[in-house]
Amino acid sequence: MAKVPVQFRLNGSDRAAFADPADNLLTVLRRGLNDFGPKYGCGQGTCGTCSVLIDGELRLACLTLAASCEGASIETVSGMADGPSLHPLQNAFMEHFAAQCGFCTPGMLTAAKALLDRNPNPGREDVIDAIAGNICRCTGYEPIIQAILAAARTLPAQRRS
Amino acid sequence: MPLALRVAQSLSEAAGILAADPRVTLLSGGTLVMRDVNEGRLTDGTLLRVTDPAWRQMQVSGSRIELGAAVTMAAILANRELAFLHAAARAVGGPAIRNMATIGGNLFAGTPYGDFAVALLALDAQVMVLAGYGSARAVPLEEFLAGRARGESRLVAGIQFNRPVAPGDFRFLKVSRVKPKGLSVLSIAAHLPGSGSRIGQARVAYGAMAPLPFRARGVERALEGKALDAAGIAAARAAALEGVQPVTDAIASDWYRREVLPVHLGRLLAERG
Numbered sequence A: 001m002a003k004v005p006v007q008f009r010l011n012g013s014d015r016a017a018f019a020d021p022a023d024n025l026l027t028v029l030r031r032g033l034n035d036f037g038p039k040y041g042c043g044q045g046t047c048g049t050c051s052v053l054i055d056g057e058l059r060l061a062c063l064t065l066a067a068s069c070e071g072a073s074i075e076t077v078s079g080m081a082d083g084p085s086l087h088p089l090q091n092a093f094m095e096h097f098a099a100q101c102g103f104c105t106p107g108m109l110t111a112a113k114a115l116l117d118r119n120p121n122p123g124r125e126d127v128i129d130a131i132a133g134n135i136c137r138c139t140g141y142e143p144i145i146q147a148i149l150a151a152a153r154t155l156p157a158q159r160r161s
Numbered sequence B: 001m002p003l004a005l006r007v008a009q010s011l012s013e014a015a016g017i018l019a020a021d022p023r024v025t026l027l028s029g030g031t032l033v034m035r036d037v038n039e040g041r042l043t044d045g046t047l048l049r050v051t052d053p054a055w056r057q058m059q060v061s062g063s064r065i066e067l068g069a070a071v072t073m074a075a076i077l078a079n080r081e082l083a084f085l086h087a088a089a090r091a092v093g094g095p096a097i098r099n100m101a102t103i104g105g106n107l108f109a110g111t112p113y114g115d116f117a118v119a120l121l122a123l124d125a126q127v128m129v130l131a132g133y134g135s136a137r138a139v140p141l142e143e144f145l146a147g148r149a150r151g152e153s154r155l156v157a158g159i160q161f162n163r164p165v166a167p168g169d170f171r172f173l174k175v176s177r178v179k180p181k182g183l184s185v186l187s188i189a190a191h192l193p194g195s196g197s198r199i200g201q202a203r204v205a206y207g208a209m210a211p212l213p214f215r216a217r218g219v220e221r222a223l224e225g226k227a228l229d230a231a232g233i234a235a236a237r238a239a240a241l242e243g244v245q246p247v248t249d250a251i252a253s254d255w256y257r258r259e260v261l262p263v264h265l266g267r268l269l270a271e272r273g
C-alpha cells in the first residue's frame, strides 16, 4: 500500500513523515517522528494518555487519522517545557506529587494546558471536567486536581483577569 | 489489502463514492471508525475523508436550525443560540472526544452510545440524506434510524429541526454511574410544548432502552393535554415502560434499566422549566 506524506508543525518545528493511509497520529508521532511524549494506553479513546493539542484543541492522537493533520499545528507534552524551564503545570505536578508511575501524566498535562489556555482562572469543577477523559490508576486524582489549581494561581496576573 | 484512503472535496462527490462501493467507510470525527481500525475490526476497504466546509456549517439564528453533519459536540457547546442542546452535547464523552465527535456520527453509534441522537429524536429532527449524486432528501430521524438498523449506508449531509418555543420546553437527562463522564445507564430527552400550562404534541425519546434510540409514544400520549402536575407526571410514569427492550451490559442489567427509568422520567418532568 502506497504511503501518504504528511507535513505539520510539531511543537513549533516543521516536520514531515510518510504514513500508512489509515495510520493514527499517535503512531506517526511515536514511530515516525520519535516523539515519545504522548503514550499508547488503550487505542480506544478511553484513557487519554495520547492527548495532544491540534490547532489549540484537545484531541486524542490514537483516534486522529494522521493524514487529516496535514498543515496543522500540533503540540505535545514534549514541547511544554521551555528549554530547561518547566511549564508552571509541570512544576505544580512535581510539587503536588501529581505523578506516580507517570503513565497518565502526558495526557493530564495536555488536558490541563488546554483548560488553562482557555480559562486561566478555573474552579475545581472546571478542572474535574477538563480531565474527565483521562484515567489515572495511581494518584486517586486529588493531587492532580490540586496541582492544576495551583498552576493556575502561578500564572501571571494579567492572564487571570 | 490494507486500508486505503480517499479524500472528497464535496459532499456530492463523497455520496457518489459511498454509493458506488460498499467497502468504503466514511470518516467523520473518527472516534468510532479509528477505534475499529486500531482494534483490527476494520482492516480493508477504503476510508473516505470529506473536506467540504458545508459539512461543518451551522445555521442557528432563526426558528429552523440547520446543522452540518460534521458539526462537533464542542461546536454545539460553543454556541449560545444552542443552549437548549448543551446538556445533550456535554453528555458525550470527555472534552477531547467532544472536540472530535460529530452529530452525524452520533446517529450511527451503537447503544449505549447515541446520547445526542436521543435529543434530536425528541426534536423531530429531519436528516438530510444524500444517496448518490443529486440533492439531499429530508428523512425523519425515526425512519432514518430504522433504515440504519437494516444496514442502509447513506451520506448524511446535515440535520434540521425547529427551535423549541420556550427553552424550558426541552429537557435532557443522561444517567451514568461514573461522573462527569460515563456510559449511559439510560438517557431521556423530552420536548414538551406548552410545559408552562397544558402540553400539546409532546415528544419523548429514550437512549439505551432498546437497540436504537426510540420514541416513547405511550408517554407522549399520556402527556397530551395534561399539565406537568402530580397527576400528569403520574400518568407519564405509568406509561414509561411501553415498548422498552433494554439490554444487559457492563453498565446495567435490563432489569435495573426498567426499574430506574420511570423514576428518572418523573424527575425530568418535574424539573422547573
Ligand SMILES: Cc1cc2nc3c(=O)[nH]c(=O)nc-3n(C[C@H](O)[C@H](O)[C@H](O)COP(=O)(O)OP(=O)(O)OC[C@H]3O[C@@H](n4cnc5c(N)ncnc54)[C@H](O)[C@@H]3O)c2cc1C
Binding pocket: A044, A045, A046, B025, B026, B027, B028, B029, B030, B031, B032, B033, B034, B035, B069, B070, B091, B092, B093, B094, B097, B100, B101, B102, B103, B104, B105, B106, B107, B108, B109, B112, B113, B114, B115, B116, B154, B155, B156, B157, B182, B183, B184
Ligand atoms: C472514549 C469514548 C467515549 C464516548 N462516549 C460517548 C458518549 O458518552 N455518548 C455517545 O453518544 N457517544 C460516545 N462515544 C461514541 C462516539 O464518540 C460518538 O457517538 C460520536 O458522536 C460519533 O461520531 P464520530 O464523528 O466520531 O463518528 P465516526 O467514527 O467518524 O463514524 C461513526 C460511524 O458513522 C458513520 N458516519 C459518520 N458520519 C456520517 C455521515 N455524516 N453520514 C453517513 N455516515 C456517517 C461512519 O461511516 C461510521 O460508520 C464515545 C466514544 C469514545 C471513543
Ligand code: FES
Binding pocket: A039, A040, A041, A042, A043, A044, A045, A046, A047, A048, A049, A050, A051, A060, A061, A062, A063
Ligand atoms: S491511547 Fe488514546 S485514549 Fe488511550
Ligand code: FES
Binding pocket: A098, A099, A100, A101, A102, A103, A104, A105, A135, A136, A137, A138, A139
Ligand atoms: S500516575 Fe500512574 S496512572 Fe496516573
